[in-house]
Amino acid sequence: MKFFSVRKHALLWARLFTAGLFLVLLFFVFRKYENGLYTDPVLSLRINEVCTISPGTTEGDSVTYEDYIELYNPTSQAVSLEGLYLSDDAGDPLQAALPEGEIEPGGYYIIYAAGEGDSAPEGTPSVAFGLSEEEVIMLTWVCELEDGTESAHTIDSVYVPASISPGAVYAATEDGGDSYGQLSPSPGLSNASASAILEDPVFLTPGGFYEDSVEVTLTAAEGLSIRYTLDGSEPTEDSPLYTEPLILTDPSSSPNVWSALENITTSDRNYEIPDTPVDKAAVVRAAAFDGEGNRSGTVTCTYFIDFDEKEGYENAAVLSLVTDPENLFSQEEGIYVRGSLYEEALEAGLIYEGLSWIELMDYTHYYLEGMSSERPAHLELYSVYGDALLNQSCGIRIRGNESRSFPQKSFTLYSRKRYEKESFDPVLFDTGISYDSLILNNSKTPKKVFFFSLVEDREAAVQEYIPCQVFLNGEYWGMYYLMERYSSEYLEGRYDASPEESTLIKDTRYVADGVEEEIESYRALRDYLDREDLDDPEVYEGLLEQMDMQSFIDWMCVNIYIANTDNKPLENNVYTWKSDGSTETALPENMEYSDGKWRWMLYDLDDSLAAGTVYADSGAWSMDSFTEHAVYASSGYLDDKPMPALMKNADFRRQFVLTFLDMANENFRPDRVLALLDEIEEQYSSWAELSWERWNTNLQDQTFSEQVEELRLFFENRFDSIIPCLAEHFGLTGELVTLSLSAENGGAVSLNTLDLDLMDGSWQGRYYTDYPVTLTAQETDGAAFDHWEIEGGSIIEGSQDSASIQVRLEEDTTVRAVYTES
Numbered sequence: 071m072k073f074f075s076v077r078k079h080a081l082l083w084a085r086l087f088t089a090g091l092f093l094v095l096l097f098f099v100f101r102k103y104e105n106g107l108y109t110d111p112v113l114s115l116r117i118n119e120v121c122t123i124s125p126g127t128t129e130g131d132s133v134t135y136e137d138y139i140e141l142y143n144p145t146s147q148a149v150s151l152e153g154l155y156l157s158d159d160a161g162d163p164l165q166a167a168l169p170e171g172e173i174e175p176g177g178y179y180i181i182y183a184a185g186e187g188d189s190a191p192e193g194t195p196s197v198a199f200g201l202s203e204e205e206v207i208m209l210t211w212v213c214e215l216e217d218g219t220e221s222a223h224t225i226d227s228v229y230v231p232a233s234i235s236p237g238a239v240y241a242a243t244e245d246g247g248d249s250y251g252q253l254s255p256s257p258g259l260s261n262a263s264a265s266a267i268l269e270d271p272v273f274l275t276p277g278g279f280y281e282d283s284v285e286v287t288l289t290a291a292e293g294l295s296i297r298y299t300l301d302g303s304e305p306t307e308d309s310p311l312y313t314e315p316l317i318l319t320d321p322s323s324s325p326n327v328w329s330a331l332e333n334i335t336t337s338d339r340n341y342e343i344p345d346t347p348v349d350k351a352a353v354v355r356a357a358a359f360d361g362e363g364n365r366s367g368t369v370t371c372t373y374f375i376d377f378d379e380k381e382g383y384e385n386a387a388v389l390s391l392v393t394d395p396e397n398l399f400s401q402e403e404g405i406y407v408r409g410s411l412y413e414e415a416l417e418a419g420l421i422y423e424g425l426s427w428i429e430l431m432d433y434t435h436y437y438l439e440g441m442s443s444e445r446p447a448h449l450e451l452y453s454v455y456g457d458a459l460l461n462q463s464c465g466i467r468i469r470g471n472e473s474r475s476f477p478q479k480s481f482t483l484y485s486r487k488r489y490e491k492e493s494f495d496p497v498l499f500d501t502g503i504s505y506d507s508l509i510l511n512n513s514k515t516p517k518k519v520f521f522f523s524l525v526e527d528r529e530a531a532v533q534e535y536i537p538c539q540v541f542l543n544g545e546y547w548g549m550y551y552l553m554e555r556y557s558s559e560y561l562e563g564r565y566d567a568s569p570e571e572s573t574l575i576k577d578t579r580y581v582a583d584g585v586e587e588e589i590e591s592y593r594a595l596r597d598y599l600d601r602e603d604l605d606d607p608e609v610y611e612g613l614l615e616q617m618d619m620q621s622f623i624d625w626m627c628v629n630i631y632i633a634n635t636d637n638k639p640l641e642n643n644v645y646t647w648k649s650d651g652s653t654e655t656a657l658p659e660n661m662e663y664s665d666g667k668w669r670w671m672l673y674d675l676d677d678s679l680a681a682g683t684v685y686a687d688s689g690a691w692s693m694d695s696f697t698e699h700a701v702y703a704s705s706g707y708l709d710d711k712p713m714p715a716l717m718k719n720a721d722f723r724r725q726f727v728l729t730f731l732d733m734a735n736e737n738f739r740p741d742r743v744l745a746l747l748d749e750i751e752e753q754y755s756s757w758a759e760l761s762w763e764r765w766n767t768n769l770q771d772q773t774f775s776e777q778v779e780e781l782r783l784f785f786e787n788r789f790d791s792i793i794p795c796l797a798e799h800f801g802l803t804g805e806l807v808t809l810s811l812s813a814e815n816g817g818a819v820s821l822n823t824l825d826l827d828l829m830d831g832s833w834q835g836r837y838y839t840d841y842p843v844t845l846t847a848q849e850t851d852g853a854a855f856d857h858w859e860i861e862g863g864s865i866i867e868g869s870q871d872s873a874s875i876q877v878r879l880e881e882d883t884t885v886r887a888v889y890t891e892s
Contacts, residue, residue, distance in 0.1 A: 075217055077791075078714035083491060085459075086434035088662075090360065092510035094338075094668065096256070100714050106785060107671075107862050109142070110211075110213070110419075111149050111645045112149050112150070112153075112154070112211050113211070113223070113225055113248075114143070114144055114145045114149075114240065115141055115142070115143055115149060115154075115209060115224050115225055115226065116141070116142045116144065116224045116245075116246045117139060117140075117141060117174070117209055117228045118140045118142035118237060118241060118242050118245060118246065118261065119138075119139070119140035119228070119239050119240070119241040119242070119253075119255070119256065119257065119261065119821050120139055120201065120207055120228055120230050120240045120241070120396070120738065121137050121138045121139075121140075121201070121239040121255060121554070122137055122201040122202055122203055122230060122234055122239075122240070122241075122258070123137070123234055123238070123487045123488045124136060124137050124138065124237055124255075125236070125237045125255060125488050126488075126762070127180075127255065127257050130659070133441065133442065134182070134190065135201060135441065136182040136184050136190050136191075136490065137182070137183045137201040138180050138181060138182045138183060138257060139156060139165070139180075139181045139197075139201070139510060139699040139801065140172060140178055140179065140180055140181075140241075140257055140500040141145065141178070141179040141181070141182060142173075142177075142178055142179075142181070142245050142246050143173040143174065143175060143176060143177050143178075143210070144176065144243075144245065144246040145176075146152040146175045146176070146634060147175055148173065148174055148249070149172060149173045149350040150171075150172045150174055150488050151168040151169065151170065151171045151172060151173070151179075152170065153211055153212045153213055154168040154180045154209065154210070154211055154225075155167050155168065155211075155212065156168065156181060156197050156207065156208070156210075157203075157207075157208045157210065158199055158201065158206070158207055158208075159199075160207050160208070163208050163210045163222065163224065163385045164210060164212065164222070165197075165199060166197035166198060166199060166887065168181065168195065168197075169195045169770075170175055171195070171374050171759050172192070175536075178257070178258045178259065178260075180194070180195070180196075180257050180258055181195045181196060181585060182194055182196040183196070183197055183198055183199060183200055183201045184196045184197070184198065184200070187427070188196060192236055195349065197215070197373050199825050199878045201230070202230075203230050203231065203232045203234055203536065204230065204231065204232050205228065205230055206227050206228065206229050206326075207225045207227075207228050207230065208224055208226075208229075209220055209224070209225045209226045209227070210223065210224050210225065211223050213716060214618045216371045228250065229687045232282075232417070234252060235252055235270075235367060235487065236367060236463065236487070236488055236489055236490050236596075237255075237267065237367060237470045237716065238252040238253065238254065238255075238267040239253055239254070239255045239256075239264075240252060240262050241253045241256070241264065242261055242389060243261065244261065244262070244615065245260050245261050245262065247412065248700055251266065251268045252266070253266055253267065254266075254267060256490050256702055264473060265363050265364045265365070266360075266364040267364070267365075267366065267367070267415060268291070268358050268359070268360060268364050268365060268366040268367055269290070269291045269293060269358065270295050270358065270366045270367050270369050271289065271290040271294075271357065271358045271366060271369055272288065272289050272290070272369070273286070273288055273354075273356075273371045274288065274289055274368060274370070275287050275599070276371065276458070277372045277373055277390075277450055277458065277461070278373070278374065278452060278456060278457075279375075279377075279378075279456045280373060280374070280375050280821065281372045281375070281377070281378065282319070282376065283317055283318060283319045283499050284314070284317075284318050284352075284373050284375060285314045285315045285317055285318075285373065286315060286316040286317075286318060286371070286373070286736075288312055288356055290366075292356040293360065293857065294358040294359060294360055294366075295311060295312075295358065295360075295657055296311070296312035296356050296357070296358055296359075296360070297309035297310065297311060297312065297356065297357055297359055298312050298316070298355060298356040298357075299354075299355045299356075300352065300353060300354060300355075300397065301327070301396060301543070301544075302353050302354070302355065302392050302395055302543035302544060303355070303369055303395055303396075304355065304357070304392065304394045305355055305357040305368060306501070307357055307359055307365075307467050310331065311847070312356065315517075316354065316768070318352040318354075318373055319352075319815050320350075320374060320375040320376045321345060321350045321351075321352055321354075321375075321544070322348075322349045322380075322590060324347065324350065324351045324754070325347065325348055325789075326343070326344060326347055326348055326545065326784075327490065327543075327545065327658070328398075328399060328543055328545050329343060329348045329543060329545050329547075329764075330343050330344075330401060331343070331407070331409045331544075332376050332785065333408050333409075334406055334407055334408075334436075334477050334479075334735050335408075335475055335476065336408065336412075336423075336425075336427070336430060336434075336475060337423050337425065337783060338424055338425070338427075338479060339475065340385075340768050340770055341477045341765075341768065341848055342660075342767040342768035343767065343768075344764060344767055348545055348546040348764060349377075349380055349382075349541075349545075349546040350413075350541075350544050350545055350546065351372050351373060351374045351541050351544045352372070352373040352391050352544065353371075353372050353373075353390070353446075353543060353544040353671045354370070354372075354373070355368050355369070355370045355392065356368070356370075357369070358746075360787075368448075368474050370392050370448040370450075370463075370740055371450075372390035372450050372544065373389065373395065374388065374391045375872055381756060381760065382539065382756050382757055382760030382761075383539055383757070383760075384756060384758065385394065385454045385528075385753070385774050385791070386454060386537070386538065386539045387451065387452065387453055387454055387459075387536055387538040387539070388451075388452045388538060388540075388541070389449070389450070389451045389452075389510070389538045389540045389541070389550070389552065390445055390448075390449070390450040390451075390452075390540075390541045390544075391448075391452075391466065391481070391540065391541070391542050391543075391547075392447060392448045392542075392543055392544070393445055393446060393447035393448070393451055393543065394446075394468065394800075395543060397445035397447070398445070398542075398543075399404070399670060400872075404435055405435055405436060405438055405445060405467070405468050405566055406435075406436060406468065406479060408433075408434045408435060408436070409434065409435030409436075410435075411432075411434060411435055412430070412432050412433050412434050412435070412480045415433040420433065421433050421773070427472050427474075427475035427724060428472075428521055429590070430475070434474075434475070435472045436468045436475070436479060437468075438468075438475055438676055440466075442861065443464055443467050443468065444465040444466065444467050444484065445467075445865075446463065446464075446465060446466075446891070447461050447463070447464060447465065447483075448462070448464070449461070449463070449464050451538070451552070454500075455515055459495075459498070460494060460495060460497065460498075461499045462485065462489075462491055462494070462495070462815060463489040463490040463890075464483050464484055464485050464486070464487055464490075464494075465483070465484035465485075465486055465491050465754070466481050466482070466483055466484070467481065467482045467484070468481065469481060469509065470483040471678060473512060473514070473676075476512060477516065477765055477873060478512040478514065478548050478761075478764075478765050479512065480511045480512045481509075481510040481577055482507060482508070482509055482510075483507060483508045483509070483510055484507050485505070485506055485507065486653070488702060489795055489827065491727055492506065492688070493505060493506045493559065494506070494508060494850055497567070498536065498552070498554075499534035499535075499536065500553060500575070501534065501554075501560055501563050501564070502563060503556065503560065503563030503564075504559060505555065505557070505560070505563075506557060506558050506559055507553055507555045507557060508552060508554070508654055509533075509551075509552070509553040509555045510540065510550050510551075510553075511519075511535070511550060511551045511552075511553055511623075512550060512705065513548060513549040513550055513551060513758060514771060515676055515677060515735050515772065516675070516750070516754070516758075516777055516778070516781075517676060517678050517679065517777070517781070518551075518553050518675045518676050519533075519535045519537075519553070520746075520747075520781065521597060521628065521632055521672070521675045521678065521752065522534075522535065522672065522675075522739065523746060524682060524737050524743065524746070525624070525628055525672070525733070525737050527737075527825075528624040528628070528737070528823075529611070529618065529620045529621040529624045529669070529734070530621055530624040530625040530628060530669075530670050530672050531556070531560075531564065531618070531645075531647075531669070531671035531672065531819075532671075532672050533553045533554040533555075533556070533672075533673075534553070534668060535551045535552065535553040535554070535556050536552045536553075537549060537550075537551055537552075537760075538550055538551075538752055539659070539755060539757055539760070541741075542868045546760075546764060548760075548761035548764045549754075549757045549761035549767055554581070554675070556574060556576075556583075556645050556647075556671055557574065557582075557583050558572055558574065558583045558584055559697065560766070561574065561584075561647055561649065562653060564657035565649065565660050565663040566652045566655070566660040566664075567647075567649035567652060567653070567663055568649060568651040568652055568653050568664070570585075570650040570651070571585070571649055571650040571664075572585070572647065572648065572650075572651075573585045573588035573589075573591075573592075573647060573648055573649075574583050574645060574646075574647045574648070575588075575589065575592050575645065575646045576641070576644075576645055576757075577641070577642050577644060578592070578596070578640050578642075578644065578646070582645070584647075586645050590647065591648070592648075592668065592670075594616075595617060595668055596617045596712075597713075597863065598612070598616060599613070599640070599711065599712070599715060599716070600712070600715065601713035601715060602715065602718075604715045604716060604718050604719045604722075605718040605719050605720070606861075606870070607688070607721075610721065610722070615667070615669060616666045616667060617668045618668065618669045618670075619722070619725065620667075620725070620729070620823065621669040622670050623641065623725060623726050623729045623731075623775070624729065624823075625639060625644075625670035625671075625672060626639060626653070626707060626713075626730055627726075627730045628672060628705055628733070629672075629675075629678075629695075629707065630696060630730075631695075631730070631733065631738055631788065631792060632675065632678040632679065633678055633679055633680040633691075633693045633695040633784075634675055634677060634678040634695070635677050635678070635680065635681050635682050635683060635695070635699060635700035635703060636674065636676070636677035636681070636682075637673075637674065637675075637701065637706075638710055638712070638845075639670065639710070639711075639713075640711050640712060641710070643674040644648065644670065644671070644673060645673050646668050646669065646670055646671065646672035647668070647669055647671060648666055648667060648668045648669065649665075649666070650664065650666045651664050652664035653672065654663050665691075676679060677700070678680070679780065679781075679784055680693040681700065682701055682702055682703075683699070683700055683701070684702030689720060690780075690784055691783070691785075691786075691787040691788040691791050691792075692787070693791075694706075694792070694795045695707065695792070696708045696737070696796070696799045697709060698740070698747060699797065706800055715792070723800055724860070727796065727800050727802065727838070727840070728837075728841055729822070729823055730796055730820045731793075731796075731822075731835070731836070731837050731838070732821065732823045732835075733823075734789055734792070734793060734824050735824075735825075735834075735835030735836060735837075736824050738785060738788065738836065739835075740785050740786050740789065743785040744786070746810070747778055749783055749784055750778070751775065751778045755774060755775065758773075758774030759773070759774060759775075762774060763765065765799050793806065793836070793852045797838060799869070802838045803840065804838045804839030804840040805838070805839050805882055806836050806837070806838055806839075807836065807837065807839055807862075807879050807880075807883060808834055808835070808836055808882045808883070809817050809821075809834065809835050809837050809843065809851070809879060809882075809883050809885070810832055810833070810834050810882075810883070810884045810885070811833045811845075811885050811886075811887075812828055812831070812832040812833075812884075812885075812886050812887070813828035813829070813847075813886065813887040813888075813889060814830070814886055814887070814888045814889060814890060815853055815888070815889040815890065815891065816829045816850065816853055817829070817847060817848065817850050817853055817889045818847075818850055818889050819845060819846065819847055819848065819887050820844075820845065820848060821833075821835075821844070821845055822843055822844050824846070826891075828887070837879055839879045839880065840877070841875045842867075842877055842878045843873070843876070843879065844871060844874070844875070844876050844877075844883060845858070845872040845875050845877060845879055845887075846875075847873045847874075847887045847889075848887070851888065851890055852891065853889035853891060854889060854890055854892040855873050855888075855889055856871075856888045856889060856890045857870050857871050857888050858870050858871075858872075858875060858886070858888070859885070859886040859888060860877060860883065860884070860885050860886075861884045862879070862880060862881045862882050862883035862884060863877045863878055863879045863880055863881075863885070864880065865877055865878075866877050866878050
């Protein structure tokens with residue numbers, strides 16, 4: 071008897087069903103191959119190279135620094151870009167469609183990842199997203215099937231890892247291959263032509279200050295050799311081979327090299343090179359090589375040897391700036407010299423010796439601007455205690471206007487990811503700000519930075535600074551001021567202004583940082599300030615919704631008081647800014663700055679103390695800078711826009727007069743100013759004298775002490791000279807009287823725009839009786855305000871017990887705020 075197996079029978083039918091299903095699927099796959107879906111050469115395209123830190127690629131006659139993606143076509147057929155998409159977002163693989171075109175057989179295709187707000191070179195393909203590390207880049211193809219439906223296929227994807235070295239790209243080690251690594255960029259070329267980026271060597275002996283000598287030890291990965299230089303140049307395979315620790319001693323007695331160059335300015339400056347060796351530091355630059363044409367990045371350290379025995383460095387911050395000498399001093403590429411532009415123009419008869427700096431701007435390398443004038447460098451900053459504050463690579467440009475033609479030039483320092491970091495470490499000025507750029511300003515005059523220190527409490531922004539002794543490629547280059555640079559980072563750090571919603575405008579003409587479209591908002595403000603009816607309260611109220619009037623008035627009062635002759639509130643040497651939103655972590659006191667109003671920033675105060683006028687050489691304090699002006703200017707402050715229109719408004723005039731008197735009585739109070747001058751003279755004098763000697767072999771500049779004395783004389787006499795001018799121009803007819811303030815049992819009092827701490831005594835200032843003053847008793851710990859006691863004046867708003875009052879000054883007036891213990 072045969073038994074029927076149910077289990078075997080079921081398995082047989084299951085196998086037959088599976089085989090049938092396979093044949094059906096095979097049929098459909100065959101049909102799709104027959105229709106070209108899986109045989110189309112587009113499926114062979116590969117992401118060949120991803121650049122997240124562009125060191126610069128050449129497009130036509132220019133260089134662009136946008137990141138890019140390179141596609142490679144390994145087939146023998148041209149491949150259309152139709153239906154292709156790139157994305158860095160797995161949730162949106164169709165993020166950016168590629169433009170019309172095709173990739174030639176065996177060809178390479180560059181797509182710039184410009185990101186929002188950035189711009190790819192004109193006429194080049196781009197996608198509107200940026201690139202970063204630790205993300206996946208996807209290439210997707212969308213095609214239409216026979217039935218009219220669309221089908222999306224991921225052709226290729228590449229994960230970009232973290233820690234891509236500056237100057238490297240993440241690329242297929244063989245064109246179209248599956249193995250990726252860090253290579254040198256080769257956009258539009260085979261990756262076979264790209265060298266590998268090796269691991270950097272390491273200094274085991276840190277840069278800094280040493281006595282007698284220093285033994286410098288380096289190490290590199292196994293199998294690599296180290297080559298080094300001592301002149302600031304980039305190491306090559308022909309540079310000296312490092313085989314044992316370097317023994318370095320003080321090189322200061324060696325002949326000057328960069329300090330011996332005369333082509334850093336023109337003959338009309340009457341510059342003479344130093345006639346003795348300048349102080350020097352030892353600079354070591356090193357790179358690793360593998361003998362197969364591959365190299366690492368360059369590492370740099372600066373060693374200051376026996377500086378305890380040298381004058382001019384005690385308690386000084388010291389900064390070393392190192393770059394390949396070709397970047398600064400070569401005739402063709404150098405940005406610190408007159409260069410080939412000058413020599414060729416001279417030979418062609420386009421220029422001649424003796425022309426002024428302004429006539430030579432188009433013919434000297436140090437007047438080159440923009441990204442093409444930026445050079446890579448390495449920065450080390452040591453604090454007054456000798457510890458390293460900054461040690462990183464950056465970009466440098468020459469900055470300024472006339473000062474570019476000075477022998478001691480100023481620099482702008484840029485921290486960019488392609489050099490090493492997106493920003494400088496937040497260790498400067500006690501602000502906690504990670505700046506993307508800084509200013510290294512020459513110390514020809516202390517006026518610019520000193521005035522900032524006088525008005526830090528005002529509503530017009532100022533720049534913090536650090537005086538430092540600078541070495542350029544190891545040679546002493548003088549005293550400089552390392553300064554903040556106005557930027558979105560500055561606004562975020564100072565005012566909690568959201569970078570996405572803030573705008574910074576320079577010289578009223580262009581957006582220096584932030585939202586480009588807001589230039590229209592600024593132009594609307596300028597147009598509004600042109601109105602003839604600002605005396606109308608409603609019109610003036612509309613103006614106050616667009617600008618912070620206190621910020622504007624503070625800016626005006628500073629420039630007028632210091633007799634600055636090269637700034638205009640709606641023209642040159644001025645920054646303005648606004649913010650329409652604050653950061654999530656904004657402090658309560660900073661919330662007001664997100665109100666969308668335009669505010670003013672103090673900038674470039676070099677031409678103060680009546681520069682360019684008959685008062686400059688004697689009696690600068692007597693200049694009526696309300697209306698008088700330099701020979702190169704067409705008008706004074708009151709005759710420049712927007713002052714003629716604003717002066718029609720009584721509220722504006724009152725606010726201006728009281729603010730001017732507040733600042734004259736407190737910010738520019740002679741005893742306060744002179745105390746600060748004494749302080750900086752004691753601290754800076756030895757540094758400044760060394761710098762003056764470095765740049766004045768042929769005597770031309772005032773010494774630091776002479777400039778400090780000039781400032782002393784100016785502020786000792788300025789109040790008595792400029793205050794009558796204020797009265798004349800603003801039609802004040804009242805008496806100038808003395809206001810004395812004090813607080814019983816301690817306390818703080820606000821006077822108009824001033825916050826005065828009266829805990830340690832009384833305060834005096836002089837005010838015209840035309841306008842009442844506003845007094846507010848501030849809350850203090852341990853004391854409660856009780857009442858006011860007033861002699862010589864009367865309360866016209868509030869009462870004796872009110873914390874805030876307005877007082878009419880009728881004669882010399884004494885006001886005492888009485889507090890009781892709480």
